[in-house]
Amino acid sequence: MMFVLERRANPSFRMAIASPILAALGMMVTGFFLFSALGKDPVEVFYLFFVKPLSSTYDIGELLLKTTPLLLCGLGLAMGFRANIWNIGAEGQLTMGAIAGGGVALWFGDSDSMWAMPLMLLAGVLGGMIWAAIPAYLRTRFNTNEILVTLMLVYIAQLALSWLVHGPWRDPEGQNYPQSRGFGDAETMSVLIDGTRVTWGIVYALGLALVAWVVSQKTIAGFRMQVAGMAPAAAAYAGFSEKRNIWIALLVCGATAGLAGICEVAGPIGRLQQQISPGYGFAAIIVAWIGRLHPIGVIFGALLMSLLYLGGEAAQMGMSLPSAITGLFQGLLLFYLLAADLFITFRLKRVRPAERIDPKPVVTLKSAA
Amino acid sequence: MNPIVPMIASTVVAATPLIYAALGETIVEKAGVLNLGIEGMMLIGAVAGFAATLATGSDTVGFMAAAGAGVALSLAFGFLTLNLQTNQVATGLALTLFGIGLSAFVGHNLAGTPLPPLPPIFIPGLSSIPIVGDLLFRYDIMVYLSLVLFAAVEWFLIKSHAGLTLRAIGESPSVAHAIGKSVLTTRYLAVMFGGACAGIAGAYLSLVQTPMWVEGMSAGKGWIALALVVFGTWKPARVVLGAYLFGGVTQFQLFAQGFGLPIPTEFLSMLPYAATVVVLVIICRDPKTILLNQPASLGISFHAAA
């Protein structure tokens, strides 16, 4: 008796929903053994990881605050991944958004202008887009691999930020420490729920997720991108422009990542400084995947990743677990998820050895839902 | 002291881990598999190599343990991408995340312990030739082995029958499968080779370059190695050249600082990354270069039942 994988006639919607749950279960089972081996009570660790970060309004605010940049970057990345555009430099686009938007905030100074915030957000979006336009141009004009260009541009953007806060934009009253002046009140995003730090950024992010959903499901542009991702040859045959897809995918991600950047510096940080993101642009790649590259799924993906970060912190404080646990868990989760995803497009079938199946290569790129 | 010779020597040492990791990835990608998990495998290699050397006192055991650890991690990647057909990009990224976390976790108690560095080989006579001796004959053994590895990879890809099969599978797995080649076995072997090389690259950091273990010590070198493969258009000679070039540009910017160049140091630090992009553009400008060299099935899963 042996098993082979057989392609399903249609990707299974039920499995697409079930696999993140299976993955989370797998992660928890592994965690159970790991924590038991370490001599920590797994139940208590799980409580700290998954319940404590949700136990008060403030905590939920923190969860949403951390979800915001993950969701924004995840949305943009998911769109690109669906079209087979591998932008892994959202971190750099986020940084550029923060620089551009933060630059506008510094230019306004302490002004009460009602234009300050809209212009900052716009500048943030544009900053991210300009940074994403570089790989788009290089890819469409010179055929340059976007994975590497977007990645190299992360380092360059971070060094640019470092130069600005050490040099031209350094706070003149800050004893020459590398940070800009604090933004004025009109240049700081207002808090959404009193007593928390969560800003209007989460509302923008959720709104954009809905927009992205409508666009991807109901418009021709969304259809073109999906076809391009699933069947490039068919897309070319149908006359869909590959170049246009590349531009759209990168610019959209640049825009959302840039918005994430300005929401961070104009929100909880309130100034420009050397480090503004603990790697949201990279973590968002996992978010996009957990979210099945689907805008609504990405919301859940972002919430889960955010919870893992907060849970890791709580486990450190409560049980002195090393911070490496967070990364370990996130990696495991993604592994299990990818493995479980197999059953979206395939099912196990029992065959007798005599049976032969057409050895046709298949591409396993998951369609959204 | 003539500063040029030690500068070149320093570049060689900086480039060596990149060469190991990038040559390994070249083979992986030539088989049509894209493994973005180099950074994770390097870190696991670094910690495994360090722990093994600490326990046994032998660098050789250390490098072997590192290669083994890299292979173990790459097998997880292989199982997911080759057997379960998961997306290679996402799996590779998961591997990196996992590797960073796992290495920090298992290496928690190893941090801060020193190890004696690998002694350079002084070939009597040769290494005392002025300039040439300093330039060519005063490295640790892993530097020379990296060049041996380069020659072996070059020979394997171009001259050997197995290399031909590997390339054929990278170009068109379905055709290779149809003529009776095992895509799965070949790709597995390639992925394991890549894992071993990345592990060794990591151990070079923790045993030779700065003999110690600290979490995250690869500091992004896995990504640079990945860039070098494209940079070298999947040709081993160009990959090696690219590694030396990258090391050289990094060295140059530090050197320029030492002379007090009035340019913000952040801009100088950007140079290696900017240079990588510029050279990539120059190489890729002609679409034929990429199309001719990039394995056609790169990053695409292959599923053949029976």
Add this chain to the structure above:
Amino acid sequence: MQLNKKWKFLRLSIAAGLLATSGAVASAEPLKVAFVYLGPVKDGGWTQMHDEARQKLEKAMGDKIKTTFVENVPETADSERVFRQLAADGNKLIFATSFGYMEPLQKVSKVFPNVKFEHVNGFKTAPNIVVYEPRFEEGFYLIGTIAGQMTKTNTLGFIGSFPIPSVMRNIDSMTLGALAQNPKVTMKPIWVNTWYDPGKERQAAETLIAQGADNVGQNTDSPASIQVAQEKGTYAFSIDADMSSFGPKAQLTGTTEDWSGYYIAETKKVLDGSWTGNRHTRWGLKEGMVVMAPLNPVIPPAAVKVFEDTKAKIISGELKPFVGPISDNTGAVKVAAGTAMTDTDAAFNSVNWYVKGIEGSVPQ
């Protein structure tokens, strides 16, 4: 007799009860003390020194306190949550061990007026925030004393992380210390724009050595430069931790920190109720917060004597590292003759110039 004892006991318990309710002394509950670290606890440098001091604190105070630490806390929006969470969890004394936590601390301290915050290397205090800082310049001046005497090429090197004032003071004072012994020395700085990247630090050290620097100081975290010096037969100086095991021949000395004295003193103040806010504490060699790593036996006795004399003068207050006349390397006078720039001067806290003798211009 019996009665008397009982009575005494009763009186004591009443007194203890009163004290406990008045809040001046914590009840049986141990005082919760938390530490927030930027890096991993085993980083072999900055964070590790803080964590070792935390362990010493625990040992010294026994069951009167309970410590918690959180490692790898980035200087992003996340740190504010960590501080808040620690305060909400009942920690009454929180040590924030990186400069970049300054703004989040300002916010959290207002929400938790009864929690005491201690911030390293910052400059913003509050009724419940104090700042503490080692006088690194004293250690680096002594490093310069050795480097100035040991150099054969009259060229020194320095691997810098970021040109912030505290790092600038270190390179300046090392140069001043060296010039006091050897007026011919020049100093070459290289900035690597990272606190930690062994590969890059190694390349920087190799570059400096190739350019003739035979005594290299550093303000980055890894022992890479010590290891390079060991291979090349030159000298180097450690920072934060004693790194001599990475290069026993190469490391001449170095500055290390022992935070435990300060942590114990502050914790005791909280326990006995004498802790006050709005302070800026600077401890150096005298108080034992800055400790010199052991001197390498290769240093000739005459040089050791100069080192010890200088150290004694610094401890007694007779010698201040930044004593005039000091001009920067463009010729502008920064400290007038006959005066000294000390840590109470605003100029001291925002140093962004190279003293004469350092090559190049400050990265702006």
